[in-house]
Amino acid sequence: MEQVGLFGSEANEPLAARLRPTSLDEYVGQGHLVGEGKALRRMIESDNVPSMIFWGPPGVGKTTLAQIIAKQTKSQFLNFSAVTSGIKEIKEVMGRAEMNQALGERTIVFVDEIHRFNKAQQDAFLPFVEKGAITLIGATTENPSFEVNGALLSRCRVFVLKALGKEDIVLLLKRAISSEKGFPGQKIQIDDASLEHIAIFSNGDARMALSTLEMAVYNGDEIEKGLILVTKENVAQCTEKKSLLYDKNGEEHYNLISALHKSMRNSDPDAATYWLARMLEAGEDPLYIARRVTRFAVEDVGMADPHAMQIAVAAYQACHYIGMPECSVHLTEAVVYMSLAPKSNALYVAYEHAKKDATRDIAEPVPLNIRNAPTKLMDELGYGKGYEYAHDSEAHITAMQCLPDALEGTEYYVPTDQGLEARYKERLNAIKEWRRKARKK
Numbered sequence: 001m002e003q004v005g006l007f008g009s010e011a012n013e014p015l016a017a018r019l020r021p022t023s024l025d026e027y028v029g030q031g032h033l034v035g036e037g038k039a040l041r042r043m044i045e046s047d048n049v050p051s052m053i054f055w056g057p058p059g060v061g062k063t064t065l066a067q068i069i070a071k072q073t074k075s076q077f078l079n080f081s082a083v084t085s086g087i088k089e090i091k092e093v094m095g096r097a098e099m100n101q102a103l104g105e106r107t108i109v110f111v112d113e114i115h116r117f118n119k120a121q122q123d124a125f126l127p128f129v130e131k132g133a134i135t136l137i138g139a140t141t142e143n144p145s146f147e148v149n150g151a152l153l154s155r156c157r158v159f160v161l162k163a164l165g166k167e168d169i170v171l172l173l174k175r176a177i178s179s180e181k182g183f184p185g186q187k188i189q190i191d192d193a194s195l196e197h198i199a200i201f202s203n204g205d206a207r208m209a210l211s212t213l214e215m216a217v218y219n220g221d222e223i224e225k226g227l228i229l230v231t232k233e234n235v236a237q238c239t240e241k242k243s244l245l246y247d248k249n250g251e252e253h254y255n256l257i258s259a260l261h262k263s264m265r266n267s268d269p270d271a272a273t274y275w276l277a278r279m280l281e282a283g284e285d286p287l288y289i290a291r292r293v294t295r296f297a298v299e300d301v302g303m304a305d306p307h308a309m310q311i312a313v314a315a316y317q318a319c320h321y322i323g324m325p326e327c328s329v330h331l332t333e334a335v336v337y338m339s340l341a342p343k344s345n346a347l348y349v350a351y352e353h354a355k356k357d358a359t360r361d362i363a364e365p366v367p368l369n370i371r372n373a374p375t376k377l378m379d380e381l382g383y384g385k386g387y388e389y390a391h392d393s394e395a396h397i398t399a400m401q402c403l404p405d406a407l408e409g410t411e412y413y414v415p416t417d418q419g420l421e422a423r424y425k426e427r428l429n430a431i432k433e434w435r436r437k438a439r440k441k
Contacts, residue, residue: 014210014211015176015182015211015213015214016206018182019172019179019182020064021068022068024041024044027061027064027065028061028168029060029164029168029206030061032162033159040159044068044073045072047074047075049069049075050157051134051135051136051157052136052138052157052158053137053140053144053148053157053158054139054161055143055144055158055160056141056161056162056163057161058141058207058208059207060161060163060164060204060206062112062139063110063112065161066137069110070110073106074106075107076097076100076106076107076108077107078093080112087124090121091124094125094133097109098128106135107133107134107135108134108136108137109125109135110137110139111139112139113139114140114147114148115142115148122149125152126152129155138156162204163205164204164205166196166199169198169199169204169206170195172206173195173213174195177190177213183228186228188217188230189223189227189230190220190229190230194216197232197236197239198216198235198238198239201239212235212238215238216237216238220234256275256279256284257279259271260272260335261292264293264335264338265296265343267343269339269340272335272339273335273336276289276331277328280324286319286324286327286328286331287320289331290312290315290319293315293335294309294312294316296338297309297312297338298348299348300338300344300348301341301343302347302421303420304341304344304418304420304421305342308338311333311338314330315327315330315331318330342418342421343418344415344418344421346413346414346416347413349414350412350414354412357410364404364406364407367401367402367404367405368381368382368384369385369386369388369401370384370400370402371384387400388400395434397431397434397435399438
């Protein structure tokens with residue numbers, strides 16, 4: 001926790017910190033929020049800032065916006081880290097805010113990585129936000145719908161910050177080269193293609209882009225005193241391995257598995273393979289993916305191609321036996337197979353329908369004719385009476401009713417015409433027709 005010592009000495013700071021914008025005019029990106037006439041810009045310029053949450057990926061300007069508010073607001077501004085602060089520190093800050101309120105001053109509390117606070121810590125802010133003792137500004141890379149208490153979230157406006165575009169990143173890199181704050185006493189020579197390469201590598205993260213540039217400059221060649229040449233080779237050395245945005249327990253985890261699942265469902269093997277690679281290269285557990293593919297094999301392929309489940313289970317076993325990176329090709333085979341397989345969700349629909357009836361009619365008794373009668377008493381009570389053994393029938397089918405009376409005639413499994421399921425549909429229709437005629441006799 002610190003007061004507006006946000007703008008202290010720049011000595012030895014990383015390039016991203018040295019070049020951090022201090023006004024909206026210097027700010028790059030997020031034009032949908034801070035462009036001329038946009039809502040957030042008007043709020044900041046009029047010093048009428050509500051409690052709000054900045055939600056967006058790393059390096060897109062969440063903290064920078066908070067610091068710009070710190071410079072332009074007429075409030076006490078307190079910077080608060082969810083990583084290092086607990087309820088004790090929260091109460092101390094709230095006490096100070098109430099004193100400010102009694103003196104007629106507003107207090108803005110900026111909480112970086114607010115998603116790291118647990119429920120009790122978030123609850124500690126709530127009464128002070130409600131009575132206006134503080135204006136809360138939280139920053140998070142996680143979906144606030146999942147990570148911020150509903151009561152607190154309902155009292156905040158959520159602003160979604162987007163990853164910066166390539167042009168925005170290139171602009172920042174060029175500023176870094178030309179600014180006196182960037183590389184003082186040095187002239188940097190780097191071509192536009194290398195700057196674009198860094199911009200693409202950074203994936204919309206300004207902090208990563210500036211850090212990569214700084215590393216490339218440090219690895220550059222001093223061709224004369226104060227003149228640094230940054231070659232394509234220097235840049236390539238600093239961009240060999242991209243750090244993919246991914247949190248195994250966060251929203252991006254669910255976004256990517258959703259993308260994989262829906263690409264397979266839409267019979268798009270190229271997209272499915274891409275999303276698979278995104279997950280695996282970011283460090284996802286291959287067994288997790290294999291489990292989801294196994295579920296897909298029945299939920300979205302099902303009886304249209306029963307072999308799909310065998311492929312999925314085999315891929316799971318391969319992942320279990322040999323692990324990454326070798327099992328990546330086994331998973332690729334599985335997701336491509338699922339993508340190309342005929343699709344049917346008839347089994348999924350059947351179970352969901354049956355589940356509703358099973359939970360609604362949970363006390364529906366099992367018909368006596370299909371109960372076992374292992375004791376004399378049960379036999380005397382009629383257990384098993386009227387049971388018809390299917391194998392004794394020439395058709396290996398009987399007209400016997402197996403559903404409870406209340407559900408007689410209900411159809412759960414309704415096969416489609418996709419793939420092999422068309423054959424099972426013919427078989428089921430034939431069974432139903434035989435049974436209908438047999439019951440008329």
